[in-house]
Amino acid sequence: MANRLHRLGRSEAANGLVLVSPPAIFAVLLLAAPLGLLFLYSFLTDGYLTILWEFTFQNYRDAWSDPLVRTVMLRSLGVSMMVTAITVLLAFPVAYFVSFHVRPDRKSLWLFLITIPFWTSYLIRVFLWKVILGYNGVLNSGLLGLGLIDEPLTFILYNVNAVVITLAHAYAPFAILPIFVALEKIDRSLLEAGRDLGESDLMTFWRVTLPLSMSGVVAAVLIVFIPTIGDYVTPQLVGGPEGRMVANIIHLQYLRLDNYPAGSAIAVSAMVMVTAISLLFLFLNRRFLRGRK
Amino acid sequence: MTAARWFKMYALGYLVFLYAPILLLPIFAFNDGTIIAFPLQGFTTKWFSQMFGNATLALAVKNSLIIAVSSAVLATCLGVFAARAATRYTFPGKGGIIGLIMLPLVLPEIIVAVSLLGVLLGLGVSLGIWTVILGHVLICTPYAIAILNSAFQSLDRSLEEAAYDLGESRLSTFRLIILPLVAPGIVSSLLISFTISLDEFIIAFxxxxxxxxxxxYIFSQFRFPQAVPAIMALGTILVLLSIMLLAIAEYFRRRGIAKSGGKDTGGFL
Structure with missing residues (x-):
């Protein structure tokens, strides 16, 4: 009997592996292998239009000793962190509202409305932020019309601020969904218990709801922070020269200068930094993530 | 009660923020002026008619449709395999394998793009439509899996067992029982993947x-200010099209969950 069960288990495992193999092989060939090669390239030498198989750390030394690359790299990290903080802080009340104050049969509609803009014409949306934030833009003409300002604001386009605003807009739904899912899982009787034990609404939120939703907040932070650092379109269109980010130099190295090793070294450096920060963040929040599967 | 009112006002304000750029799109698409700024210059439909005679645009549309349809079909096929394996079976290394397949969800797209470019050029492959398809399948598959997971998760295992007891084989059970039940999820996954591929820029670039x-094409036109109003017209059509596709996808996703007796937890992700 035990033997048969064992065999059944083994065949189940085998079935599962066979079934998962097409997407898994695809991911290994087109994701894992290319990422490995990217890593390898970053240690090779660039011979104009070819890549020489000479192992070197020079690409990393060049990248990190170049003040331009260093500035752009740190700026990208800063922008990503700001975007993440703004996005998650703005998103939390919305997720809370949909989870706690919207009728259950209306929740899907709200989530649908929130996700629509995320999937429509990313490029054109970014371009329209230029129209909104520009010198003759919607915001400036609106504020001028209302008499709130005397001359157009110039600090909101072609710099880091514009990049932050535009990215915070682009990634908003990404932050709302994980927080919403975590809030939905909270057992509502815990909140009643909190109030019955004499806590105020605010303290109940602080001591029950927030800690229980932290897994969603952490997921939201990572799902916004990691992709934003590699955004190319937004800094290119609204960032101006002082808003360039790391994707713009990767693009420059790859497509303009045709220097794959240098581009790879910058890409790998950026990914290593992002991963390190993400792991640190996970570590700092470990008590919220433990035992909540 | 007042707290609830405040939350609702905040959420509505947030929706306005989310939709602000999209709402501006039709305004400038019908504005009779080459500069995309206020004040408006009057009503025109010339940007739309200009668009229809554009040969480069027609080629770009054709390419994008080929890419989006192929990517949607391939990503959904791979997604069916992965979602079925993830919801029905336990196997060694499951977390790692599924994690790798889902990785493009968080990986910056430029990293996916440059790493694929390195491999393809290293192999001496010439770039074209099908290399974009490969990249798009990679980034669409995680979304397809997320949608299909919820479809497969709400399947009642006893239906499948009943089919086996009645003498159906593994394959015919999948075709006769499981596939019809997850069909709405498949349609939803096809539509979402299509929309993502149609809108994807960096990998195609x-x-x-x-x-x-x-x-x-749209990105290249941003460099020419006189070309931008026509892009606004194009964008208006694209936004309407995507909203339509997403609405149909949402309809099928909900129907699929209702059909297999699951509970709607909302959202695509």
Missing amino acids: FLAGTEPTLPV
Whole structure:
């Protein structure tokens, strides 16, 4: 009997592996292998239009000793962190509202409305932020019309601020969904218990709801922070020269200068930094993530 | 009660923020002026008619449709395999394998793009439509899996067992019982993948070679101020199209969950 069960288990495992193999092989060939090669390239030498198989750390030394690359790299990290903080802080009340104050049969509609803009014409949306934030833009003409300002604001386009605003807009739904899912899982009787034990609404939120939703907040932070650092379109269109980010130099190295090793070294450096920060963040929040599967 | 009112006002304000750029799109698409700024210059439909006579645009649309349809079909096929394996079976290394397949969800797209470019050029492959398809399948598959997971998760295992007891084989059970039940999820996954591929820029920008796709064409036109109003017209049509596709996808996703007796937890992700 035990033997048969064992065999059944083994065949189940085998079935599962066979079934998962097409997407898994695809991911290994087109994701894992290319990422490995990217890593390898970053240690090779660039011979104009070819890549020489000479192992070197020079690409990393060049990248990190170049003040331009260093500035752009740190700026990208800063922008990503700001975007993440703004996005998650703005998103939390919305997720809370949909989870706690919207009728259950209306929740899907709200989530649908929130996700629509995320999937429509990313490029054109970014371009329209230029129209909104520009010198003759919607915001400036609106504020001028209302008499709130005397001359157009110039600090909101072609710099880091514009990049932050535009990215915070682009990634908003990404932050709302994980927080919403975590809030939905909270057992509502815990909140009643909190109030019955004499806590105020605010303290109940602080001591029950927030800690229980932290897994969603952490997921939201990572799902916004990691992709934003590699955004190319937004800094290119609204960032101006002082808003360039790391994707713009990767693009420059790859497509303009045709220097794959240098581009790879910058890409790998950026990914290593992002991963390190993400792991640190996970570590700092470990008590919220433990035992909540 | 007042707290609830405040939350609702905040959420509505947030929706306005989310939709602000999209709402501006039709305004400038019908504005009779080449500069995209206020004040408006009057009503015109010339940007729409200008768009229809554009040969490069037509080619870009054709390429994008080929890419989006192929990517949607391939990503959904791979998604069915992965979602079925993830919801029905336990196997060694499951977390790692599924994690790798889902990785493009968080990986910056430029990393996916440059790493694929490195491999393809290293192999001496010439870039074109099908290299973009490979990249798009990679990034669409995680979304397809997320949607299909919820469809497969709400399947009642006893239906499948009943089919086996009645003498159906593994394959015929999948075709006769499981596939019809998850069909709405499959339609939803196809539509979402199609929308994502149609809108994707960075991977197409790196991997398309000289073939234009719709977003690559749009990006190239931003450099010419006089071309921008026509892009606003194009964008209006694209936004309407995507909203339509997403609405249909949402309809099928909900129907699928209702059909297999699951509970709607909302959202695509």
